[in-house]
Amino acid sequence: MAEIDLFGDAVPAAKGRNLFTPGFGTPPYRLVGREDEIGEIEGGLRSGPADPRFASLLLGPRGSGKTVILNELESTVASKGWAVLSADTSAPGIYARMERAIRKYATTSEDSPEGLLPPDRESETEVSVSVKVASISRRSKRRTTPLPNIEESLEIMGLHAQSRGSAVLVTVDEIHSGDVEELRSFASDMQRLIKRRLLPIAFVGAGLPNVRNLFQREKITFFLRCHDEPIGSLNQSSVLSFLSNTLTDAGREYTADAVMEMASASGGYPYKMQLIGDEAWKISGSRSKVVDSVIADLAIREASNKLRQRVHESLWHDLPRSDQAILKAVAQHGGLVARRTLGASLPLESSHVTHRIKELVDIGCLVRDGRGPIRLGPLASMHLIEDIMSDEKESALATTAEHAAEHTPMPEPNR
Numbered sequence: 001m002a003e004i005d006l007f008g009d010a011v012p013a014a015k016g017r018n019l020f021t022p023g024f025g026t027p028p029y030r031l032v033g034r035e036d037e038i039g040e041i042e043g044g045l046r047s048g049p050a051d052p053r054f055a056s057l058l059l060g061p062r063g064s065g066k067t068v069i070l071n072e073l074e075s076t077v078a079s080k081g082w083a084v085l086s087a088d089t090s091a092p093g094i095y096a097r098m099e100r101a102i103r104k105y106a107t108t109s110e111d112s113p114e115g116l117l118p119p120d121r122e123s124e125t126e127v128s129v130s131v132k133v134a135s136i137s138r139r140s141k142r143r144t145t146p147l148p149n150i151e152e153s154l155e156i157m158g159l160h161a162q163s164r165g166s167a168v169l170v171t172v173d174e175i176h177s178g179d180v181e182e183l184r185s186f187a188s189d190m191q192r193l194i195k196r197r198l199l200p201i202a203f204v205g206a207g208l209p210n211v212r213n214l215f216q217r218e219k220i221t222f223f224l225r226c227h228d229e230p231i232g233s234l235n236q237s238s239v240l241s242f243l244s245n246t247l248t249d250a251g252r253e254y255t256a257d258a259v260m261e262m263a264s265a266s267g268g269y270p271y272k273m274q275l276i277g278d279e280a281w282k283i284s285g286s287r288s289k290v291v292d293s294v295i296a297d298l299a300i301r302e303a304s305n306k307l308r309q310r311v312h313e314s315l316w317h318d319l320p321r322s323d324q325a326i327l328k329a330v331a332q333h334g335g336l337v338a339r340r341t342l343g344a345s346l347p348l349e350s351s352h353v354t355h356r357i358k359e360l361v362d363i364g365c366l367v368r369d370g371r372g373p374i375r376l377g378p379l380a381s382m383h384l385i386e387d388i389m390s391d392e393k394e395s396a397l398a399t400t401a402e403h404a405a406e407h408t409p410m411p412e413p414n415r
Contacts, residue, residue: 061364063271
């Protein structure tokens with residue numbers, strides 16, 4: 001029977017359907033190039049609370065695939081019988097989200113422990129009276145009783161899992177956006193349950209790499225002691241495999257040169273890889289359905305425009321001026337520069353430049369392999385930076401011209 005979409009129309013088979021998913025956290029049609037990262041975390045989850053990886057953080061720039069990996073880990077352990085509690089900190093209220101996750105587990109799982117949810121309370125009797133006849137009706141309301149304590153609920157789940165040779169996985173996405181006091185309290189609960197009591201309650205969080213600075217500054221020790229799993233760019237072979245196989249399964253033919261060009265343009269950045277593939281599929285659908293170099297060029301250009309609108313511009317305006325100055329300096333050297341040359345071109349202390357370069361590498365604006373040269377990363381657009389510098393130059397020239405005009409003496413009239 002054909003699958004039906006929400007408009008009631010038949011969904012086309014994979015061949016003939018766009019299989020690219022250019023959305024943050026959207027599961028990809030194929031998960032490639034993350035075997036090492038997933039295997040590392042799964043190894044820790046398999047070993048138990050004594051393994052440092054039993055509490056881990058996936059750290060990578062926006063669009064690197066952290067949420068996808070988190071979802072994959074959740075799916076894997078759920079298939080092994082683990083309880084999974086998932087939340088995010090994109091807005092305050094992590095405990096409310098965790099309570100909803102616990103309630104959902106308690107009401108849908110066949111193996112939910114007794115005492116996890118307190119009984120709901122009943123309402124009072126309601127009386128209604130008419131002119132000549134009194135009528136009494138009883139209306140029963142089920143009032144949800146709040147959980148006594150999230151830590152206590154997790155403890156009940158952990159002990160229950162322990163008695164069955166199983167475990168609980170708690171995941172928190174967007175951890176860099178969390179309220180500091182909520183994170184501190186949550187970290188304290190996790191510390192007691194996992195590290196002190198050694199209950200089988202695993203934790204995997206996901207966030208931007210610079211969240212480490214927050215944990216250090218606020219002395220949130222549990223997160224500082226978590227195992228770090230960096231989520232970087234995909235290698236070229238993984239990107240080629242993803243693009244070629246996904247295009248084939250979607251019913252698109254392609255030339256080898258086109259796929260090579262698209263893979264190279266992605267820079268191994270999963271979100272841009274999906275954007276380019278999505279554009280190539282759509283453009284080729286209105287043409288010959290063969291993705292050639294012409295279509296690849298158009299797709300890369302359109303994907304770059306969307307990446308600029310959705311990511312680069314907002315990220316740029318969030319950066320401090322010193323970081324913007326570093327990126328401008330790299331762009332002025334063609335996007336690739338030696339560390340010493342970069343430092344010499346900036347009116348900043350060397351130690352400050354070193355610290356900021358590390359931060360910009362962490363968030364994906366710069367890339368540096370070892371002690372090699374520094375280049376712009378996938379979240380820094382050369383075109384955007386060049387446009388900004390051009391606008392600033394024009395603005396400075398206009399200001400200089402206005403200033404000169406204001407101070408130019410008026411010629412004396414002829415006598």
